[in-house]
């Protein structure tokens with residue numbers, strides 16, 4: 001039984017084997033892996049995941065998909081390697097799901113074609129977890145993927161939040177034509193590789209596996225200070241950064257100017273132009 005797709009739930013189902021294979025391959029999956037999928041829909045990706053990994057836990061908001069015959073048309077829902085929760089990913093007790101499926105102990109990857117309307121919230125949710133994913137591969141709106149990677153040389157709160165914990169990269173672009181119904185936007189496969197220990201700790205910026213190392217930072221930046229600074233810095237993104245900091249942190253202009261000078265930052269620079277490293281140095285100077 002086919003369901004009528006709900007635009008409000010971002011229901012654009014993938015209909016292209018090649019794209020599904022690219023997502024799977026970006027996940028660097030092995031038979032020992034555990035995967036969390038958000039929004040399995042009719043199960044096109046779920047069935048591919050089940051061929052590769054030990055266990056798939058999926059969270060799907062649309063309970064209509066639970067009805068026999070329509071849910072996950074592509075998979076056997078009584079598959080013992082699959083557990084589906086028909087709940088809203090933003091409302092579920094996430095740590096409980098991880099614990100119940102031993103993902104908290106064994107580790108897990110997140111591989112999903114997510115509902116685009118909550119991309120930022122999903123990413124935030126994943127990084128908020130005590131047990132963070134080992135790897136995240138998401139199909140997202142092309143522009144959002146580019147914004148997260150700051151490809152146009154413009155950082156944002158979202159890009160900095162991701163880069164604080166991980167290394168994001170675009171694996172490939174995906175045409176809107178491979179979805180049903182065809183959405184108004186193109187997509188990209190975004191791979192997010194969390195750093196070891198989930199955060200940038202003094203000089204320990206390796207990937208969670210033996211892959212690429214990130215540039216080392218000399219000092220540990222307090223996470224709360226860093227995010228407080230970024231939030232205040234972007235409070236009026238069109239204004240120069242120094243004004244946002246002066247108003248938001250009640251600091252006097254001359255001490256801020258001195259700090260900017262020390263860090264060789266132009267006093268008229270805007271928040272979007274600072275790199276993650278510069279934000280970290282700024283946090284270390286201010287707090």
Ligand code: SAM
Nearest residue numbers: 009013014039040041060061062088089113115
């Ligand atoms: N994975 C399928 C595919 O690739 O064809 C479907 C992807 S579709 C873009 C997004 C899926 O997320 C839909 O099945 C939708 O019902 C589900 N969804 C929407 N909002 C959700 C939420 N808040 N929590 C969990 N699932 C949600």
